Amino acid sequence: MGYLYLEEKDFAAFVDALIAAKRVVGPTAKRNKFVYEQLASADELRLDFDVTILPPKKVFFPPAQDIVRFGEQAIEGCIAPVDTVLLGVHFYDVKGIDMTDYLFRERKEDWNYLAQREATTVVASNIQAISPRAFWDSVGAEVKPKGHDAFLTKLAGGCVLETLTPKGEALAAFGAFRDATADEINAAQQTNDSVMGQCSEKLGYTSEAIAAKVRDSFDNEELWDELAMDCFSCGSCNTVCPTCYCFDVKDAWNLNQVSGSRTRYWDACLTREFAAVTMAGGDKENFRERHQSRFRHRFMRKTAYLNEKLGGPACTGCGRCSQACTVNIADPVRVITAIMEVGS
Amino acid sequence: MAKPKIAFFDFASCEGCQIEFTNFGDAATLELLNHVEIVEFREAMTETTTGRIDIALIEGSFTREADRVRLQQIRHRAKYVIAYGACACTGGINALKNHQDDFAEYVYGGDARMPHLRSGTAQPISAAIKVDYEVKGCPMSKDELLLVISNLLHGTEHVIPTYPVCVECKRRETICRYDEGDHCMGQVARAGCGAPCPADGIPCEACRGFVDDANLPALEKVLMERAGFSQKRAVGKSRMFTANLRS
Numbered sequence: 051m052g053y054l055y056l057e058e059k060d061f062a063a064f065v066d067a068l069i070a071a072k073r074v075v076g077p078t079a080k081r082n083k084f085v086y087e088q089l090a091s092a093d094e095l096r097l098d099f100d101v102t103i104l105p106p107k108k109v110f111f112p113p114a115q116d117i118v119r120f121g122e123q124a125i126e127g128c129i130a131p132v133d134t135v136l137l138g139v140h141f142y143d144v145k146g147i148d149m150t151d152y153l154f155r156e157r158k159e160d161w162n163y164l165a166q167r168e169a170t171t172v173v174a175s176n177i178q179a180i181s182p183r184a185f186w187d188s189v190g191a192e193v194k195p196k197g198h199d200a201f202l203t204k205l206a207g208g209c210v211l212e213t214l215t216p217k218g219e220a221l222a223a224f225g226a227f228r229d230a231t232a233d234e235i236n237a238a239q240q241t242n243d244s245v246m247g248q249c250s251e252k253l254g255y256t257s258e259a260i261a262a263k264v265r266d267s268f269d270n271e272e273l274w275d276e277l278a279m280d281c282f283s284c285g286s287c288n289t290v291c292p293t294c295y296c297f298d299v300k301d302a303w304n305l306n307q308v309s310g311s312r313t314r315y316w317d318a319c320l321t322r323e324f325a326a327v328t329m330a331g332g333d334k335e336n337f338r339e340r341h342q343s344r345f346r347h348r349f350m351r352k353t354a355y356l357n358e359k360l361g362g363p364a365c366t367g368c369g370r371c372s373q374a375c376t377v378n379i380a381d382p383v384r385v386i387t388a389i390m391e392v393g394s
Numbered sequence: 395m396a397k398p399k400i401a402f403f404d405f406a407s408c409e410g411c412q413i414e415f416t417n418f419g420d421a422a423t424l425e426l427l428n429h430v431e432i433v434e435f436r437e438a439m440t441e442t443t444t445g446r447i448d449i450a451l452i453e454g455s456f457t458r459e460a461d462r463v464r465l466q467q468i469r470h471r472a473k474y475v476i477a478y479g480a481c482a483c484t485g486g487i488n489a490l491k492n493h494q495d496d497f498a499e500y501v502y503g504g505d506a507r508m509p510h511l512r513s514g515t516a517q518p519i520s521a522a523i524k525v526d527y528e529v530k531g532c533p534m535s536k537d538e539l540l541l542v543i544s545n546l547l548h549g550t551e552h553v554i555p556t557y558p559v560c561v562e563c564k565r566r567e568t569i570c571r572y573d574e575g576d577h578c579m580g581q582v583a584r585a586g587c588g589a590p591c592p593a594d595g596i597p598c599e600a601c602r603g604f605v606d607d608a609n610l611p612a613l614e615k616v617l618m619e620r621a622g623f624s625q626k627r628a629v630g631k632s633r634m635f636t637a638n639l640r641s
Binding site (some may be wrong): 080081082083085103104113114279280281282283284285286289290300301302303305306307315316318321322323341373374376377 | 422425426428429540541544547548550553556557558560561564565566567569570572573574578580581582605606607608609611612613615616620
């Protein structure tokens, strides 16, 4: 584990060598936005991205994932991990991956997620552009990014690769790396320090204070009614969230009516029927029938309920929910600030 | 066990949903025919039937009293009735006329008084008879229709999505129409289509109808604040597929 350096002129060759050997997924341009996609060549890689539409969790936990395929006699699982390098993950998404790693491991290990997770080398990268809705520098400071294998920092003229695991060290074989000098290591450190404090949105409270106040506000119906008034229950805030991990499972038959598949889909607790359950006798009970209760539930989950497990809030400050909400009410900075200001 | 008999019937519509069914192609249709027997299908075969059927697939809107009698006869003969396509499920495009009175002159000019053009309010099939399942969309989703039929063949319950189109756009990482300075009704439109229109740069028109509890005041607000619509345009925003669902 250490610090390596790669000249800028050698970077494309490094990425292309990786692509020749493994599946490489990285941020790519989609018109004026960015998405994680499998790279066909180094020039598709856009490490100057600000944020991607969906977080990188989709590499391990795709929006739709077959769990089993069944035939007349046999049922087979669909776990088929592919040796993958996930190249270019901002630190806030490293935190998100570390949280879903924990959540898919707790109680019962979910190998539909973990198999691909273990087959993936995660390479973090420094933030070169800041999304206008981001607030990653003022949320969950106590949660440190971990679980990644290497950290790539672009400097003028080249980049520093900090290797953190054997999987990260193995990357060195694909490029013309040399050991980084102390000056280069310092420059990388400064580059990463310098983005902190640059986000235009800010949370002005500690995670503990937020968790306590949000919990205390649970019964303040008037507050939640006001905050959620324009909510569509569209689930966009959930669907783009790096720490949401709920899914629904559906079966479908193939045309032959004999074989078929069981597939899991990302679910969203803001949508109307998320909490609807069928009871004995076939009656349905929806224990979060009103959209205000669903809106409140999301904030309880993101600011309070999971904090003990995760060591801090289940929010990384990526700002994707703020961006995705067409009516602009999902923004955690806006909502949490409004809650914190009640009675003060 | 004999193969279930399926018949297609059409009312006020373009019959495009029947065409959409034929888009399954030969291989898939022949595979399906191992499991069902199609006994009436105006767009694809000559034979018709007056006998009992297991599954009646009904396309188009209910627009005339004479339709009611024919629909009741179909209901009487069929074990299950599936309304398919926007016209059959919500009234669809036909319902646009429900809020106007000069449409016949506007469309047909001097021929507006031809007797076969006389029709009443365009309503969904469920306004005339009990409908067991609906396959929404314009055109209907043929994969969803297949899923409904599969569930009937297997005796399992069919569940349709109750969430809006936004979920499906996000899952496939479509750039939001609002982020491109456009408008969209995906926040209130019922999903299940896979959100193909926004992916092609076209705003969702809610051809599958609305989700339950659709927040229409918020939609009007977003259309004004994000898409720059006037209040009049926001309130009247495209009733193309939702005329029967709005005030």
